[in-house]
Amino acid sequence: MGGGPLAGRRPVRRARPHAGRRFDHARTEHRHELVLPAARHHRRRTRSTHRHLRHGHHRRRSGSGIVTVSRILVTGGASGIGAAIARHWANLGHDVTITDVNDEAGRDLASSLGCTYVRLDVRNEEAWREFASGHETFDVAFLNAGVSTGDLVFGNPDTSPFTSFDLAAYRRTLGVNVDGVVFGVAHLAPAMVARGSGDIVVTASMASLYPIPPDPIYGLSKHAVSGFVKSLAPALVERGVCLSAICPFFVDTPLVPKEQQAQIRETGFDILTVDRVVEAAQMAVAERQAGAHWVIFPGAPIARHPDPTLG
Template identity: 35%
Template sequence: MMIDGAHALVTGGGTGIGAAIAQALADQGAKITLLGRREAPLREVADSIGAQAYVTTCDVTDPAQVATAFAAARERHGAIDILVNNAGGATTAPFAKLEFETWRSTMSVNCDAVFHCTREVIEAMVEAGSGRIVTVASVAGLHGVAYASPYSAAKHAAVGLMRSIALEMEGRGVTANAVCPGFVDTDMFARSVATIREKTGRSADEARAELARLNPSGRVITPEEVAAAVVELVRSDRNGEAVEIA
């Protein structure tokens, strides 16, 4: 797929992985829609990208808000050629102590939101005979993770959704893939480090090292590495893949 001139919408585009993906796609010439709940960080990313970046706020767990935001994006930049489902979040707790509200909210932002956003673009992509859908999942969506069962379950569901959509899209010019990072140097990673410090008394460096060892590479992944994998999937005809980056 030619990225130059294409319209890419990135959810959770104001920080971390989403911001890096938006920048990487913009560097390839894409028109960018940055979508998220908080306007200020979205504006900051848009300012760094330049005139081809458009900002619209939205809670991706609310289908009505998603419909309104996507309509605004299309009005600004035209049909959405590339959708990156990046918005997400995690909480940690032993399964036996989980409240249903935590389960439901985690599933909503990491899985339901992927459904809402993908439904907004899929029919138009099929009609156009072209489109790319990439969901930022996690290694937790490929392997079980202790103390993060709602997050792991939601990411497994997101990966499964991409694989199912990919089968339906065979031969239609539309691909659906997932990238599955391990620990990435983002605000969410910083919160994990803070939690370890609080509960164990370890230093920040010790907590970072402990988490880094859980990645097969033995180091923390950068947002730019995830962004590069997304760009590669957008360019290619690969379909139904779950690319592990760890």
């Protein structure tokens, strides 16, 4: 297989745990940032014309040369992490499609970036079917749409979430966070498999890997997404499609209100910027490790979470 949708990337491969390496959040004082290969490759691409363009790509002239353009999809792209991912890839000259249910913000962002906005409720399987049938194959899909229950209660002495169980919030959280990923993969992967290449990067969470007592329903949804990615990735990688996940700590987005960010900081942890999450998304596409979970934690380099079941 001839690499991924961005020229110069590594061939798709199964993720393997790093021998002798443990992920330790506490020991971050001597760590250094990683140099991301995707950024280097892009600089090389803009200096010369590609001789070979894979199916699904087209060429666009920029001020520094001809750039191979990939078709990028970002769900939940109107704000927060999704908007930052969309902005990053659009600024690199790629053909970006943003989906969301916040039409005003989505259209404004798409207009400012020169990309496409499409309304899509990721909870709706039929909407996914119509979306996929009406669009060309994407080279990279960032399944980023996500919500919480809105009931984070740091410091609340009542530790039982079911004293105020909200069925609507439960359905919405699982609908967006779980169904949105499953339906997205179900309707995007077949075209990628038919072409023999493609990347799907799911925005999971640190809550995919560790407990999150203040919001157990959110934790449930993100653990489900993690299990889905790990379970399906081996089958997709055999057909040239890399499925992986990024797992950020709390990020400075509307999903985490400012008062909750302040409470998190009081516990001794910092809040991630969206730019750090974009770096992880970029790394997931560049490294192409099937089933990998890329962890983004304050003060630490982006690292793949060790998992002996992969590989």
